[in-house]
Amino acid sequence: MYFRSISLTQFRNYHTATLDLSPEGNIFFGTNGQGKTNLLEALHCLCVGRSPRGARDTEIIKQGCDFYRLSGVAFRKSGTRLDIELNFQKPNRKSLKINGQSQKAVSEFIGQLSVVSVSPEDIAITSGSPSYRRRYLDIALSQTHRSYLSALQEYQRILDQRNAILKEIQIKPEKRRTLRDQLLVWDQQFAQAGATVIEHRLNAVDFLSKKAHQMHQYVSADTENLQCRYIPAFSTDTTSLADAFYQTLRKQQEKDEVRGYTTLGPHRDDLRITLNGFDLRTYGSQGQLRTACISLRIAEAEWLAAKAQESPIMLLDEVFAELDLSRTHQLMELFQQYGQVFIATAREADFAKCPSSFQTFYIDQGHIKP
Amino acid sequence: MYFRSISLTQFRNYHTATLDLSPEGNIFFGTNGQGKTNLLEALHCLCVGRSPRGARDTEIIKQGCDFYRLSGVAFRKSGTRLDIELNFQKPNRKSLKINGQSQKAVSEFIGQLSVVSVSPEDIAITSGSPSYRRRYLDIALSQTHRSYLSALQEYQRILDQRNAILKEIQIKPEKRRTLRDQLLVWDQQFAQAGATVIEHRLNAVDFLSKKAHQMHQYVSADTENLQCRYIPAFSTDTTSLADAFYQTLRKQQEKDEVRGYTTLGPHRDDLRITLNGFDLRTYGSQGQLRTACISLRIAEAEWLAAKAQESPIMLLDEVFAELDLSRTHQLMELFQQYGQVFIATAREADFAKCPSSFQTFYIDQGHIKP
Incomplete structure (x- = not known):
């Protein structure tokens, strides 16, 4: 399973943003506090309908706004296309559509798109x-x-x-x-x-x-x-x-x-x-x-x-931070054997040698620069 | 206050080790799991009489041994010399000597030598x-x-x-x-x-x-x-x-x-x-x-x-791991304004430009190489 694209509206520190993604790997670069982890969170929400860290939907909405929307185009290994749209409107109206069809309960959706988040809190x-x-x-x-x-x-x-x-x-x-x-x-x-x-x-x-x-x-x-x-x-x-x-x-x-x-x-x-x-x-x-x-x-x-x-798609947030170079190298090799990988990092130097099939994005205060 | 030297006996993964220290800064390099953090823990124990993370003394003893000993030579700003010796013998005999004199209770000692630990768990x-x-x-x-x-x-x-x-x-x-x-x-x-x-x-x-x-x-x-x-x-x-x-x-x-x-x-x-x-x-x-x-x-x-x-002496364990280069640089500047600093890191490259007054140590499986 992989995402071809995602869009965010009033999600965390993003006003609106759309990204075309590489089916293999995507790297989000940026200094601390710019919104790298928020992009990973958006992907996670699209996969399982809720935040990986148990954040409440009202906390996820951009400050001063009253709804957020996430959408994404994903493909299964079989080639099946999935258009996913997740909406949340204050105070507590949440809805999920797959290929235009409303899903009864967000929890019903769990397991359809599998995801593994690797984060510092782990x-x-x-x-x-x-x-x-x-x-x-x-x-x-x-x-x-x-x-x-x-x-x-x-x-x-x-x-x-x-x-x-x-x-x-x-x-x-x-x-x-x-x-x-x-x-x-x-x-x-x-x-x-x-x-x-x-x-x-x-x-x-x-x-x-x-x-x-x-x-x-x-x-x-x-x-x-x-x-x-x-x-x-x-x-x-x-x-x-x-x-x-x-x-x-x-x-x-x-x-x-x-x-x-x-x-x-x-x-x-x-x-x-x-x-x-x-x-x-x-x-x-x-x-x-x-x-x-x-x-x-x-x-x-x-x-x-x-x-x-x-x-599953893999969301890797500052994974290599405390590891020595040998472990970092071995891990990078390992991750490439899996499906679509997303990496967020404040350290560009660590990924100087990432594969050419990877897409890179520079994140700056909720704006995405190619 | 600064340490001029420390010695470890049967402490964590060290059999015996003695280090002559720089009064300004000391960097412990090494890959993961070699014993860098254990050195910082030893310094912390010598300052306040117990482990910073609440580890029990029996956990601190090297596997298979039945006592540990830490000693250190420290100097106050005034020039006063302090010889500190901390002993622990299984199952629960702990003693602390300052300049050869036994201290009644280890807790009495708290506050005499001040220390700040900055660690990933923070x-x-x-x-x-x-x-x-x-x-x-x-x-x-x-x-x-x-x-x-x-x-x-x-x-x-x-x-x-x-x-x-x-x-x-x-x-x-x-x-x-x-x-x-x-x-x-x-x-x-x-x-x-x-x-x-x-x-x-x-x-x-x-x-x-x-x-x-x-x-x-x-x-x-x-x-x-x-x-x-x-x-x-x-x-x-x-x-x-x-x-x-x-x-x-x-x-x-x-x-x-x-x-x-x-x-x-x-x-x-x-x-x-x-x-x-x-x-x-x-x-x-x-x-x-x-x-x-x-x-x-x-x-x-x-x-x-x-x-x-x-x-106080400052013990910095993988402090910069998740930070971008700008923050890392600013912090390094800040830390140099304080007293004696100890830095443990698996990433030598981050400290390529450390001051010449700093002493560096390479840690490998409980052995210290200059």
């Missing part, structure tokens, strides 16, 4: 709390498995219910008996939804870990061994995931009652990452944490490519 | 949750005002007590009356300690905001206006801070009882940062967020210099 995946690693898995899986997204939403819905009941037990111990009966009713469904989420994640990590390992090995010139493991909070050897989850829930119920919330399940699981056998988060250097993030993102791209039968 | 100050901004203020103030550190610890101690009582009210509503009486006993002291913390913070922000504004203006070549404001959760116009805090606490008590914790106070306050009038966290680009962090760190260095009558 460092949280390897150095931050488990929530960032869960989010990494959730996004990859949501783009490829609609059943995953449903299970995750169902799980979250029951989790909220379950936590509300636990909270009530804590506050009104006199009602404990009735409330415990309510928990019993929910827990079977809860364990089922949770098991589906975990099963998907185990499969994904199996794939992602292998790929990330390969990528990291390549980028680090064979000096570093990256391993990832997803470990559910209960043993899954002897019984089904749902049964094991249900049994453990029952066992830990008193603990949950004391705490007033659900203390185990996929909403608390972690993806453990090691480098050369040591915990990456504790012992990794900044460059190693960064390299591992990028390896995980490339693995995500491979995952999407394997599921959708075509490469 | 991005959390401008883009992360309020806790990172509070931490930025707390560290600057703890290094300069012992009374601040005491007030903060006292405040935290009472906060924990207060929260325990609120939690108990939530769980045992039948004991509400007695517990409320207990709260009354604590709240006067709580408001007093909180007010001391806030007062210090307001003073510091007054200074830091002005300096950070100047620095940011310089680095951005006069194009960006950075402003910081600390806003307590209650109006302080008509009465003393402690009274205002106490009154607001009393008013919000029911809310606190429902939530089961203290919902206002300096432990929840934020430092609001704007760029050209807009919220930096929401609207700033990566380069702007990064520049603002660095401006805040330089302001912190100015704060320490003003209090201690001499410049």
Whole structure:
């Protein structure tokens, strides 16, 4: 999949802008704060209907305006053309058209156009709390498995219910008996939804870990061994995931009652990452944490490519900033093996030797110069 | 203040290493994961007795060893020589000697040798949750005002007590009356300690905001206006801070009882940062967020210099990574105006034109080559 062109209207710091794009690679040059990342964000919004960083639509509109519009012409590997138009009007009217046809819900669109964003904030995946690693898995899986997204939403819905009941037990111990009966009713469904989420994640990590390992090995010139493991909070050897989850829930119920919330399940699981056998988060250097993030993102791209039968577009924002020249060189080689690539950078010198098929753009205060 | 030399024994990936340092500037070159950041961490530990990132001492020891030792020879501006030795032996024996004399508590040492670390993780100050901004203020103030550190610890101690009582009210509503009486006993002291913390913070922000504004203006070549404001959760116009805090606490008590914790106070306050009038966290680009962090760190260095009558040492870890050439150039100029500077970078090319008084070191797998 690749974009042939995109247009922005009143999006972030752009009044209007239209770009004709190279199907292979596009580089956005510019000093800090000119709007390079905003272009990548626009592409991301066109692919999945919302900002990659969870920005609200009202924050995305250019200051002083009351709507934004994004449009793009994309082509699938098969040659099929897609005309995409995303509109947002204050306070909260959002619409998406594909080939002129209004889409019922923006969320329905997720997974049709796959995208991987590699950004400076990614460092949280390897150095931050488990929530960032869960989010990494959730996004990859949501783009490829609609059943995953449903299970995750169902799980979250029951989790909220379950936590509300636990909270009530804590506050009104006199009602404990009735409330415990309510928990019993929910827990079977809860364990089922949770098991589906975990099963998907185990499969994904199996794939992602292998790929990330390969990528990291390549980028680090064979000096570093990256391993990832997803470990559910209960043993899954002897019984089904749902049964094991249900049994453990029952066992830990008193603990949950004391705490007033659900203390185990996929909403608390972690993806453990090691480098050369040591915990990456504790012992990794900044460059190693960064390299591992990028390896995980490339693995995500491979995952999407394997599921959708075509490469996602890749949005690379200041990817090479903290890396040494050897890693930068290896990565640049790698990225060229994928589909359409977009690179935003404040450092022109790093891309002096980019392929001739790449298009370059100079960004200056929301204006694009060829 | 500057270091003339440092020695590391079984620290991180170093077996043993000794460096003779330039009083002006020292650059650690090396590819990713070789140990550049570990050298900066060693210097930080020697200044304040513990790791800048909150790493545990057992994590800092070289793999397979059971102690680490750091020593350094430093000179004050006045010419006074300081021989510092920090030892840690598993499982938890830590000692610090200054000029051969054992120091009672490592925490007593804080503030004697001031240091400012500028690191990639700093991005959390401008883009992360309020806790990172509070931490930025707390560290600057703890290094300069012992009374601040005491007030903060006292405040935290009472906060924990207060929260325990609120939690108990939530769980045992039948004991509400007695517990409320207990709260009354604590709240006067709580408001007093909180007010001391806030007062210090307001003073510091007054200074830091002005300096950070100047620095940011310089680095951005006069194009960006950075402003910081600390806003307590209650109006302080008509009465003393402690009274205002106490009154607001009393008013919000029911809310606190429902939530089961203290919902206002300096432990929840934020430092609001704007760029050209807009919220930096929401609207700033990566380069702007990064520049603002660095401006805040330089302001912190100015704060320490003003209090201690001499410049702190500055540890700069991959500071320029995401910045354009103009900002990089301006920053390099700025840093040279301060005391001793340490720079770690994977990009030798960026420092091709460093001053001749700077010492350079090449770091390769825990070995230091001249």
